[in-house]
Amino acid sequence: MPAGRPGPAAQSARRPPPPLPLLLLCVLGAPRAGSGAHTAVISPQDPTLLIGSSLQATCSVHGDPPGTTAEGLYWTLNGRRLAPELSRVLNASTLALALANLNGSRQQSGDNLVCHARDGSILAGSCLYVGLPPEKPFNISCWSKNMKDLTCRWTPGAHGETFLHTNYSLKYKLRWYGQDNTCEEYHTVGPHSCHIPKDLALFTPYEIWVEATNRLGSARSDVLTLDILDVVTTDPPPDVHVSRVGGLEDQLSVRWVSPPALKDFLFQAKYQIRYRVEDSVDWKVVDDVSNQTSCRLAGLKPGTVYFVQVRCNPFGIYGSKKAGIWSEWSHPTAASTPRSERPGPGGGACEPRGGEPSSGPVRRELKQFLGWLKKHAYCSNLSFRLYDQWRAWMQKTHKTRNQDEGILPSGRRGTTRGPAR
Amino acid sequence: MSRREGSLEDPQADSSISPLPHLEAKIHQTHSLARLLTKYAEQLLQEYVQHQGDPFGLPGFSPPRLPVAGLSAPAPGHAGLPAAERLQLDAGALSLLPPLLDVVRRHQAELNPRALRLLRRLEDAARQARALGAAVEAVLAALGAETRGPRPEPAVAAAAAAATDAGVFPAKVLGLRVCGLYREWVSRTEGDLGQLVPGGPA
Numbered sequence: 001m002p003a004g005r006p007g008p009a010a011q012s013a014r015r016p017p018p019p020l021p022l023l024l025l026c027v028l029g030a031p032r033a034g035s036g037a038h039t040a041v042i043s044p045q046d047p048t049l050l051i052g053s054s055l056q057a058t059c060s061v062h063g064d065p066p067g068t069t070a071e072g073l074y075w076t077l078n079g080r081r082l083a084p085e086l087s088r089v090l091n092a093s094t095l096a097l098a099l100a101n102l103n104g105s106r107q108q109s110g111d112n113l114v115c116h117a118r119d120g121s122i123l124a125g126s127c128l129y130v131g132l133p134p135e136k137p138f139n140i141s142c143w144s145k146n147m148k149d150l151t152c153r154w155t156p157g158a159h160g161e162t163f164l165h166t167n168y169s170l171k172y173k174l175r176w177y178g179q180d181n182t183c184e185e186y187h188t189v190g191p192h193s194c195h196i197p198k199d200l201a202l203f204t205p206y207e208i209w210v211e212a213t214n215r216l217g218s219a220r221s222d223v224l225t226l227d228i229l230d231v232v233t234t235d236p237p238p239d240v241h242v243s244r245v246g247g248l249e250d251q252l253s254v255r256w257v258s259p260p261a262l263k264d265f266l267f268q269a270k271y272q273i274r275y276r277v278e279d280s281v282d283w284k285v286v287d288d289v290s291n292q293t294s295c296r297l298a299g300l301k302p303g304t305v306y307f308v309q310v311r312c313n314p315f316g317i318y319g320s321k322k323a324g325i326w327s328e329w330s331h332p333t334a335a336s337t338p339r340s341e342r343p344g345p346g347g348g349a350c351e352p353r354g355g356e357p358s359s360g361p362v363r364r365e366l367k368q369f370l371g372w373l374k375k376h377a378y379c380s381n382l383s384f385r386l387y388d389q390w391r392a393w394m395q396k397t398h399k400t401r402n403q404d405e406g407i408l409p410s411g412r413r414g415t416t417r418g419p420a421r
Numbered sequence: 422m423s424r425r426e427g428s429l430e431d432p433q434a435d436s437s438i439s440p441l442p443h444l445e446a447k448i449h450q451t452h453s454l455a456r457l458l459t460k461y462a463e464q465l466l467q468e469y470v471q472h473q474g475d476p477f478g479l480p481g482f483s484p485p486r487l488p489v490a491g492l493s494a495p496a497p498g499h500a501g502l503p504a505a506e507r508l509q510l511d512a513g514a515l516s517l518l519p520p521l522l523d524v525v526r527r528h529q530a531e532l533n534p535r536a537l538r539l540l541r542r543l544e545d546a547a548r549q550a551r552a553l554g555a556a557v558e559a560v561l562a563a564l565g566a567e568t569r570g571p572r573p574e575p576a577v578a579a580a581a582a583a584a585t586d587a588g589v590f591p592a593k594v595l596g597l598r599v600c601g602l603y604r605e606w607v608s609r610t611e612g613d614l615g616q617l618v619p620g621g622p623a
């Protein structure tokens with residue numbers, strides 16, 4: 001390798017600097033006069049090739065003295081020396097290379113093919129771009145946050161691996177008129193996404209597609225047609241509060257506020273609630289919460305911390321017939337059910353057993369019975385609230401009776417509730 | 422702090438110079454900046470070679486270290502020069518680097534468009550070189566030494582940009598050279614200022 005020589009900086013220290021010459025970088029170009037150094041040119045320069053194709057390249061040396069031999073020259077590709085049998089001397093100053101069945105480029109800036117002199121010094125370089133043309137992007141999905149913007153996501157064809165830098169461009173236009181527009185804010189929700197922040201029309205369909213381009217070609221996705229109103233989502237419901245229901249050990253009350261951004265628009269919101277026990281990863285989902293901003297969770301374990309989340313679907317906005325898009329879940333809110341007062345076998349907190357009124361199936365059947373009673377027995381005042389009030393009264397009564405009779409809470413089986421086992 | 426007599430012309434007397442307190446603070450501050458930028462320059466170089474692919478990151482890789490548009494590495498005799506001349510050379514080199522770094526950044530934006538951190542580091546380096554150069558010029562002015570005027574940036578940028586037209590590989594090598602020169606000159610500036618810091622090496 002040629003040693004570095006001191007530049008002109010030191011020599012110019014004691015005199016005014018010379019006018020800046022328009023020097024080209026002489027790394028691999030013209031030889032330095034009188035230096036005895038050689039340089040070369042590789043052909044082709046920076047070719048683009050398909051995976052599996054072949055490459056014929058040459059390294060032509062020129063230097064001082066003229067007629068420099070190509071003997072002793074060798075090639076490296078990405079720093080690895082290529083086998084001698086891949087090269088041959090074409091003439092006195094040219095070394096040829098034949099590569100077959102090329103693999104995809106190792107880096108997007110191109111594979112580095114370098115021609116070296118006998119002493120290892122670098123004479124010339126060329127960057128190879130080996131890859132595939134892009135395949136058709138697909139699976140475009142879009143959503144609008146509160147009708148103000150549009151975000152779209154897509155899947156690149158061939159799982160995105162073209163080995164070449166591939167540019168993706170999201171395009172959109174109004175279906176019946178207007179020019180093509182190009183989305184400008186990329187990678188907002190992942191590598192293949194784009195965000196259109198403003199100037200979107202409602203009540204009229206858009207056509208949206210993705211164009212993929214690289215050095216070997218281009219591809220275009222199918223066109224997605226949509227109306228902004230059909231893909232609206234919103235913020236999670238704010239102000240989610242979870243609280244106990246009096247002393248009821250198996251219930252929690254959840255309240256929230258409808259998302260304020262859409263409060264001025266006519267829509268029927270749907271809500272979903274999900275909850276889980278503190279140390280569990282399994283969520284239970286309550287689906288049938290339509291257009292209400294409160295719900296009571298029942299059938300819960302006493303003395304247990306629960307995490308609760310709520311989300312909103314603003315379906316039917318401005319009369320849209322589509323299903324709408326669920327918001328993100330609200331931040332988890334935690335609350336605990338009251339600890340059970342009833343003594344259990346061996347002491348400790350009791351869990352609701354099968355047959356007890358607080359268990360799920362019994363409660364459902366009770367609900368159905370109450371509904372039937374209201375219809376057929378003209379008991380219009382019957383409701384779950386009345387039932388809960390009765391349960392709270394029963395618990396209080398049981399507690400008072402135990403205190404009067406001096407019954408200790410542990411080691412004794414309860415007498416007013418169902419069997420402990 | 423009292424002023425001691427000394428001469429900027431005499432290298433032996435460099436350590437006897439006692440600048441005014443505000444000048445001392447300025448030298449200290451500029452030295453700290455140079456030290457920080459030396460670290461950043463090292464990181465830039467590492468990031469740069471990663472994105473060019475082998476052999477750029479390999480230990481034995483050594484393309485010819487020729488001048489870039491009139492800018493060379495600090496000469497071996499640099500350390501023996503008087504303090505003011507060393508700082509003048511530092512300031513001159515630092516003023517040449519920003520347009521070169523800009524050229525490298527533009528080229529890397531085409532070659533490695535997803536390498537956002539590299540592109541940001543190149544942009545920051547150009548800005549930081551200007552800032553350090555201006556700070557060194559301010560120290561020189563406070564010391565009563567002559568400062569260099571601004572270099573004609575368009576000529577430097579044009580020279581470097583023309584080099585990149587020769588192909589991708591020469592452009593990669595140019596970028597390596599520029600990042601290397603940036604590291605060398607920032608490090609050299611740190612060393613030169615360190616000798617002016619009170620309590621620093623004579």
